[in-house]
Amino acid sequence: MGELVLEKLGKNFGNVVAVKDVDLTVHDQEFVVLLGPSGCGKSTTLRLIAGLEEVTAGDIFMDGRRLNDVLPRDRDIAMVFQNYALYPHKTVFANMGFALKLRRVPKDQIVKRVKEVANILGIDDLMERFPKELSGGQRQRVALGRAIVRNPRAFLFDEPLSNLDAMLRVQMRVELLKLHNQLNATSVYVTHDQIEAMTMGDRIVVMLDAVIQQVGTPMEVYKKPINQFVAGFIGSPSMNFAPAKVGSADGKLSLEGQGFKAFVSSGCANGLGSYVGRDVTFGVRPEDLELGGDAGMDNTFEAKIELVEPVGSDIFLELDVSGTPLTARVNANLSFSEGEKITFTVNPNRVHAFDVDTGIAIL
């Protein structure tokens, strides 16, 4: 049990609008990730759900019950904080058992439950330690354990991995996922790391400036970004953007910019017709620039390599296409040299276009 519904949720701090008109349903057992740049209102949304902030507008429902005026302790929601917020004066065991102790669960049951959870998390031998005697990863586990022990209706995570080093972060990410598959609890997970969001979320909620931009599965958000912000925020390296004009020839629509001309496959072109002759923002992902093709063919253009950035599995190429800078992502087995001229082909099915003024995706 644990269906969480946010309706027109809003929060102001004085003049600062931290969260605005957030509508979201987190289904039972779903893992939803709130993704957005720093300051976009992710934490505030989470804290509203937890009851740590008072709602300015809108409603929060958990399994149909309105939570707005319910105290945090009566919401049956657990939260994992960014810096763990463990009780420094309590042992690991006492930290994990605290919530149960407050609920007057008999001591032997607390011991049993804490042991059970400690076992899952692999921290059974740390029970008598104090938080300051633990490493970052161990503290993280204790913080998780403290939440799991309660068996709440929903889990809230506020950037729980951001204080860990890169290796540990990847490792904990996998563990968290496994854990979620095991517990199947409704979870809302806040992060500014799009890799975390893509790999962990059943659905991703992309936020910017207090407002939800897009809600969708990782693939939806990646393939069909709703606007230029989402397109640029998701994916690494970021999507290429360049000014372009919409042209029409032989019933085929094209995007033409400085040094490139990309026809759009007719199947995806629906919205673009009304933009013929107007300026739009052309967008293409670095991985959708395919190496090769004969110059002069449709969608193929010549580029000069400005910079070669090998990242191991791939090579990122910074290109200069007659003045338009583009980034391409190519196979690491090939070799390139700076200043070299090569040709690229744009996949007509993978071209994006955005309204210049609103940033809304046209295709």
Next chain:
Amino acid sequence: MAGIAEPREITEQTKELRQAPAEDHFPPLGPLARRLERPEVLGYLMVAPALLLLIVLLGYPFIQAVWLTMLDKRVGVEGNFIGLGNYIDLWSDQVYRWTVMNTMIFTAVSVVCKVVFGLTGALILNQAFRMKNFFRGFILLPWIIPSVLSALVWLWMYDDTFGVISRTLIAFGLIEEKILWLSQWGIALTSIIIVNVWRTMPFFIVSLLAALQTVPKDQYEAAEIDGANLLSQFWNVTLPNIKHVLIIVTLFGTIWTMSDFNIIFVLTSGGPANSTHVFSTLAYQYALGAGKLGEGIAVSFTMFPLLFVIIFYRLYRMRRDPT
């Protein structure tokens, strides 16, 4: 114009310095310098001046005082060595015995009140409310005013004839007759304790307030989500986080209260009939009132074992604490 380098030379010099490996910057250490580099040598050397000053200003008078307690010295007369005679006299001295009890009661009640009220005040001032900075400053007043002055004001407020406290209480119909605040042991000691608490509470409030402000907010939030109400938040988050400051403040409070002199001296001078003496006022009375220097100092010396026990117990507890 020798000595003034051209700008160009300076840049070349710095360039050279930057390129040179680090060890070349420093000449090798001589034997004396190398000895000084050792922490155990340098450390003692650095505390030496302070230590010397302490020995001269505290150690010497202390030993002198110990010596005096073993003489039957009176003002203006050479004393004879009488060993522990002064202490033995005190042991059978009714006034002294009564004073020991007074000091205990006075200190214990005062310190407990200060801790309780101080913590309460700090908790209140730690809330967000209008003009809180004004109140935070205002609360310091009793602590800033020289204690002799404020004790004199209190003396006047306690006055049998003109005292504003009795008059106010009568005006509100709370009492029928004037209370003689300083004329009877029990009431007098209470009156003294009130003034002492009033005077030192700001120190408790301000110190504890500072401690409260260092308690991480997310611990409260975690506790709130875990299901803690305000009381259990206090026990499980606030108190453990301010424990060390609380202990230190209590420790200092105990020492200061036990050795307080001004307030009692101004209010009762140990009266009526020597019933409200504490160590310091009795020591004063014996040494400077009656001129029995040795016995007077012996009175203050009997305070030491008590203070030592308290301090060491507290520090021992603190060091054992794993957090």
